[in-house]
Amino acid sequence: MTDPILTVTGLKKTFDLSQPFLTRLTQGGGRKYVHAVDGVDFTIPRGTTLSLVGESGCGKSTVAKLLMGLTQPSAGSIRFDGHELAGTRAGQPPAVRRRMQMIFQDPYASLNPRWRVARIIGEPMKSFGTHPDPVARRKEVDRLLEFVGLSAADGEKFPHEFSGGQRQRISIARAISTKPEFLVCDEPTSALDVSVQAQILNLMRELQRELGLTYLFISHDLAVVNYISDQIGVMYLGRLVELAPADRIFAAPQHPYTRLLLDTVPDITMAHRDMDRPAGEVPNPITPPSGCHFHPRCPLANERCRAEAPVFRAHGDSQVRCHAVQEGRTDPMPLRKAG
Amino acid sequence: MTLLTVENLTVAFPGRSGTVNAIEDVSLSVSPGEILGMVGESGAGKSMTGAAIIGLIEPPGRIAAGEIRLEGQRIDTLRPDEMRRIRGRRIGAIFQDPLTSLNPVLTVGEQLIETIQTHLKLSKDEARARAIDWLRRVGIPAPEARIDTYPHQYSGGMRQRVVIALALCAEPRLVIADEPTTALDVSVQAQIIALLRKLARETGVAVILVTHDMGVIAETADRVAVMYAGRIVEVGPVAEVLTAPRHPYTRGLMASIPRIGARPDVLPQIEGAMPRPHARPAGCAFAPRCPVRIEICGQTRPDLTGHATRSVACHLSEEVPA
Numbered sequence: 104m105t106d107p108i109l110t111v112t113g114l115k116k117t118f119d120l121s122q123p124f125l126t127r128l129t130q131g132g133g134r135k136y137v138h139a140v141d142g143v144d145f146t147i148p149r150g151t152t153l154s155l156v157g158e159s160g161c162g163k164s165t166v167a168k169l170l171m172g173l174t175q176p177s178a179g180s181i182r183f184d185g186h187e188l189a190g191t192r193a194g195q196p197p198a199v200r201r202r203m204q205m206i207f208q209d210p211y212a213s214l215n216p217r218w219r220v221a222r223i224i225g226e227p228m229k230s231f232g233t234h235p236d237p238v239a240r241r242k243e244v245d246r247l248l249e250f251v252g253l254s255a256a257d258g259e260k261f262p263h264e265f266s267g268g269q270r271q272r273i274s275i276a277r278a279i280s281t282k283p284e285f286l287v288c289d290e291p292t293s294a295l296d297v298s299v300q301a302q303i304l305n306l307m308r309e310l311q312r313e314l315g316l317t318y319l320f321i322s323h324d325l326a327v328v329n330y331i332s333d334q335i336g337v338m339y340l341g342r343l344v345e346l347a348p349a350d351r352i353f354a355a356p357q358h359p360y361t362r363l364l365l366d367t368v369p370d371i372t373m374a375h376r377d378m379d380r381p382a383g384e385v386p387n388p389i390t391p392p393s394g395c396h397f398h399p400r401c402p403l404a405n406e407r408c409r410a411e412a413p414v415f416r417a418h419g420d421s422q423v424r425c426h427a428v429q430e431g432r433t434d435p436m437p438l439r440k441a442g
Numbered sequence: 443m444t445l446l447t448v449e450n451l452t453v454a455f456p457g458r459s460g461t462v463n464a465i466e467d468v469s470l471s472v473s474p475g476e477i478l479g480m481v482g483e484s485g486a487g488k489s490m491t492g493a494a495i496i497g498l499i500e501p502p503g504r505i506a507a508g509e510i511r512l513e514g515q516r517i518d519t520l521r522p523d524e525m526r527r528i529r530g531r532r533i534g535a536i537f538q539d540p541l542t543s544l545n546p547v548l549t550v551g552e553q554l555i556e557t558i559q560t561h562l563k564l565s566k567d568e569a570r571a572r573a574i575d576w577l578r579r580v581g582i583p584a585p586e587a588r589i590d591t592y593p594h595q596y597s598g599g600m601r602q603r604v605v606i607a608l609a610l611c612a613e614p615r616l617v618i619a620d621e622p623t624t625a626l627d628v629s630v631q632a633q634i635i636a637l638l639r640k641l642a643r644e645t646g647v648a649v650i651l652v653t654h655d656m657g658v659i660a661e662t663a664d665r666v667a668v669m670y671a672g673r674i675v676e677v678g679p680v681a682e683v684l685t686a687p688r689h690p691y692t693r694g695l696m697a698s699i700p701r702i703g704a705r706p707d708v709l710p711q712i713e714g715a716m717p718r719p720h721a722r723p724a725g726c727a728f729a730p731r732c733p734v735r736i737e738i739c740g741q742t743r744p745d746l747t748g749h750a751t752r753s754v755a756c757h758l759s760e761e762v763p764a
């Protein structure tokens with residue numbers, strides 16, 4: 104693989120949910136943990152996009168926070184362009200962290216309501232010292248505002264004067280203000296209407312082309328992910344169950360959970376699809392099922408799946424965590440039509 | 443026979459800079475057993491239309507024009523206590539967040555039984571049996587055991603099933619479902635969609651399904667009304683509107699949705715943003731963003747016109763090939 108900018112190996116984050124929080128929830132005592140991220144490995148080549156998908160609570164945002172140093176890993180390594188970041192906090196070391204920024208889902212909550220837009224966008228440039236001179240900084244803010252499709256005059260306004268899509272443009276301007284090479288985008292369009300979503304996705308693609316940005320993109324919308332990604336990682340209860348090139352995963356999904364996700368996407372071209380709906384919901388992450396976490400929902404589960412956790416293994420262009428795939432007994436499952 | 447007809451409905455809110463119309467001149471009808479989808483971006487007026495129908499517009503907002511009829515009876519002019527009786531009994535409601543519709547200190551069974559007994563003449567035992575039956579119908583496993591548990595003991599998807607049971611247990615003729623699956627995971631959303639369709643078919647209840655998700659509309663609704671800036675701009679059978687949209691806004695919207703199986707370099711996008719209610723332009727509200735506007739669009743507002751099942755509010759609707 105060419106020029107990996109980010110390599111994550113064996114990344115784990117365990118939250119301790121023991122006393123006193125859980126005394127209310129559980130009858131007995133004992134220690135309780137959530138393995139929010141339970142051994143995740145991936146590599147993102149420079150200038151490309153890797154997306155993480157999966158149902159609520161599977162650990163996507165936790166991966167994002169670990170990469171940004173907003174929370175510390177329990178184990179594993181995060182290498183960014185040769186620098187080990189596991190164990191360093193957000194903003195540290197500044198020379199490396201300046202090169203990584205994040206865009207959040209909620210364009211309302213992530214902008215300080217009492218600051219004018221120019222100050223919001225200029226803040227990272229100030230704190231990382233890339234534009235210490237206020238006049239030069241303001242000039243750069245104006246340029247950024249226009250670059251993301253707003254106007255320089257918007258710098259004088261407050262966040263509440265903007266629509267959701269415009270606020271997300273402000274978030275993007277802030278994120279790219281320190282000329283980062285790597286952006287973590289946690290559901291950047293999930294709170295937006297589809298017509299606004301298209302504008303933001305196009306802007307992100309354009310930025311990637313013009314600035315050579317690398318993205319870790321998080322979404323639960325497979326069609327969005329299909330548009331934006333080079334690689335897609337499917338997560339289930341803290342683990343990557345499939346990681347593959349984007350076109351590959353839609354044309355030939357391997358893991359039974361990937362297939363389930365693809366089957367549940369509402370399809371605007373398929374009115375009144377009256378097929379049987381896949382059953383089940385994500386189990387409680389505090390007491391995940393034994394063996395393969397997916398076995399209670401899996402049509403291919405057998406004794407081995409209930410007893411033994413499958414390992415993440417290369418399978419053609421993909422990496423898959425599934426006994427059935429490794430044993431070659433997935434054949435009767437229909438393949439989705441290719442793109 | 444239509445179940446519900448809404449004619450020329452306008453909801454107005456007095457504001458500092460004069461009165462603004464949250465929705466304007468909205469007309470629609472729903473037949474028994476039919477699922478009418480309402481789509482449009484945030485602020486288009488979908489929820490306001492639903493709120494007007496169930497009589498839950500928050501003052502100082504008010505119905506400034508038009509009328510609403512349920513089974514022929516005018517319901518927009520009823521007193522609040524009369525409307526309260528219709529809500530629940532003849533019109534049910536399902537909202538986005540299941541927790542706001544459920545009382546956390548009552549068991550699921552207590553809530554169902556109370557609703558059933560308020561609206562139907564049944565004994566406590568009959569109501570309980572009916573409640574268990576509804577939990578089973580909405581797909582709650584082991585309903586006899588779960589009926590006596592509290593909402594927080596259910597997952598998000600299960601809670602929304604309970605909300606659906608609550609909305610349907612008094613056997614209303616119409617249910618307004620406002621973003622019922624927006625807070626749910628896609629796999630759970632798919633299950634809830636299938637459930638709504640099944641119940642509409644089985645019980646003949648009509649559903650107005652408000653959502654901003656075209657995929658949900660495609661899979662659930664029979665007809666769809668597209669709203670823009672407080673008005674319905676296009677209405678028709680789902681398959682026709684989604685595959686051959688005629689209003690330029692609907693066309694732009696459909697084109698801007700990313701699809702599995704297509705990876706264009708650039709997604710087609712509608713430039714600009716929907717105007718706020720106080721800043722709607724004269725003429726067609728979509729004109730500033732419309733790629734095919736003509737001179738008259740900036741002056742005269744197009745009416746929603748059409749034949750039989752398909753209507754469009756656009757000066758070009760006759761010319762635009764179907």
Ligand SMILES: Nc1ncnc2c1ncn2[C@@H]1O[C@H](COP(=O)(O)OP(=O)(O)OP(=O)(O)O)[C@@H](O)[C@H]1O
Pocket residue numbers: 118119120137138139157158159160161162163164165166323388
């Ligand atoms: N600070 C925390 N303390 C305890 N548990 C946590 C904490 N943050 C996350 N978790 C748990 O870790 C798991 C993964 O959470 P995470 O927020 O990463 O999920 P996600 O995939 O981003 O979900 P969503 O799609 O809902 O955003 C969940 O079970 C969550 O409850």
Ligand SMILES: Nc1ncnc2c1ncn2[C@@H]1O[C@H](COP(=O)(O)OP(=O)(O)O)[C@@H](O)[C@H]1O
Pocket residue numbers: 455463464465482483484485486487488489490491500503718719
């Ligand atoms: N309490 C209110 N006072 C004034 N205007 C309101 C109020 N609630 C909603 N509106 C306006 O009514 C319009 C329609 O809103 P709504 O029906 O909630 O839209 P949707 O459900 O399509 O997102 C919006 O322009 C909104 O700003």
Ligand code: SF4
Pocket residue numbers: 358359360395396397398401402403404405408413424425426427428
């Ligand atoms: S390991 Fe077994 S249970 Fe898990 S996904 Fe594969 S076949 Fe299904």
Ligand code: SF4
Pocket residue numbers: 689690691726727728729730732733734735736739744755756757758759
């Ligand atoms: S009426 Fe005119 S501006 Fe409005 S949608 Fe039709 S062509 Fe476009």
Ligand SMILES: [Mg+2]
Pocket residue numbers: 163164165289
């Ligand atoms: Mg998250």
Ligand SMILES: [Mg+2]
Pocket residue numbers: 488489490
């Ligand atoms: Mg709404």
